[in-house]
Amino acid sequence: MNKFSSIFGQILQIFSKSEFYEAVRETKADKGVKGFSCWGQFVAMLFCQLGQAHSLREITGGLATCMGKLRHLGIEEAPKRSTLSYANNHRPWQMYERVFYTLLDKCKGLAQGKKKFRFKNKLFSLDSTIIELCASLFNWAKFRQTKGAVKLHLLLDHEGYLPVFANITEGRVHEVNIARRLSFPKGSIIVIDRGYVDYGLFAKWTEEGIYFVTRQKDNARFRVIRDNPIPERGKILRDSVIEFEGFYAKEDFPYQLRRIEVWDDTKGEVIVLLTNHLEFGPTTLAAIYKDRWQIEVFFKTIKQNLKIKTFVGTTPNAVMTQIWTALIAILALKYLKFRSTFGWSLSNLVALLRYNLFTYRDLWEWLNKPFETLPILYPKKSCDFLGTPIVPDVEQLPLRGI
Known part of the structure; x- marks a missing residue:
């Protein structure tokens, strides 16, 4: 560990500078840049996410008050509010999209084997969530007559529960339009709700x-070809092979489907599932659909613990930049969680990191033993062997633990 790097500084070391500046070059994000670098903007916006800063003033003020602690982050001084605002409005958000997918490759290596089901098929959940915006401030984000919004479309890999695809659109863009553009490995299983039917x-x-695997629409017309045997015990009420009867439905989908009725104790109702997988047992297929809840948990986690509900800029580029840095932050948290032996939840990890961003501890030791790892203090020795007083360099030596 570098003794002169805070926990925030060590988190930034996860990101390869060479790969970061390659993304900068590919997106031409540094065109016309003077003084305030793209790396400095990235540090400020990641601090916004992990430090829960609510405004440009809190971002720049929070960094400015860390006297002597910015050099190890790769920046010399905290940016001015106008400088950061200009960068967020004009530097292409596509740079952060590239950084996201670069970090995703690192996380995939750590997530291998971390899955709930034993089958070899890749399992994905596809869903979207609305991020509401004020229509008068974000007049470009058209959703409804009196409301503005953007929509975050996400594909979650159940091996490690990693977001492997993200797309941000206006709120009125339908989910199916995004689903049609995706491609998956052969044999993959996609779990979706009724909005994607x-x-x-x-x-x-x-x-x-x-x-x-999805839910059946209430108005679907079908014909039962045969009923499959169901487990004697459990929540499976019926397992049938069907085909559609409606003219347009049968023309669009001329294949056989499985229709499975499952009793849901939580809601106290019967859930009807549809799938084109004719071999898996009905209990397995029901468990697969139940695990779709993980993408809802992901949306809840990112909205409650990171900054994507309030924004520090109002232009489309500023909003996209902030959402992509939130996705980068959640991937960084996943990376830390994978490398830790402590039983972290993401919300707990975010909270404790926020209190310790600028303390000087070994990050990896702290992740494993968060309540036992002490901060690094000044050395007690104040004179060298000749008796000359030692004057610490405040730009390098860590301050006492917060």
């Missing part, structure tokens, strides 16, 4: 060897 899309996935 599109029989033409289902036919395309079936022809490509991709499986889906």
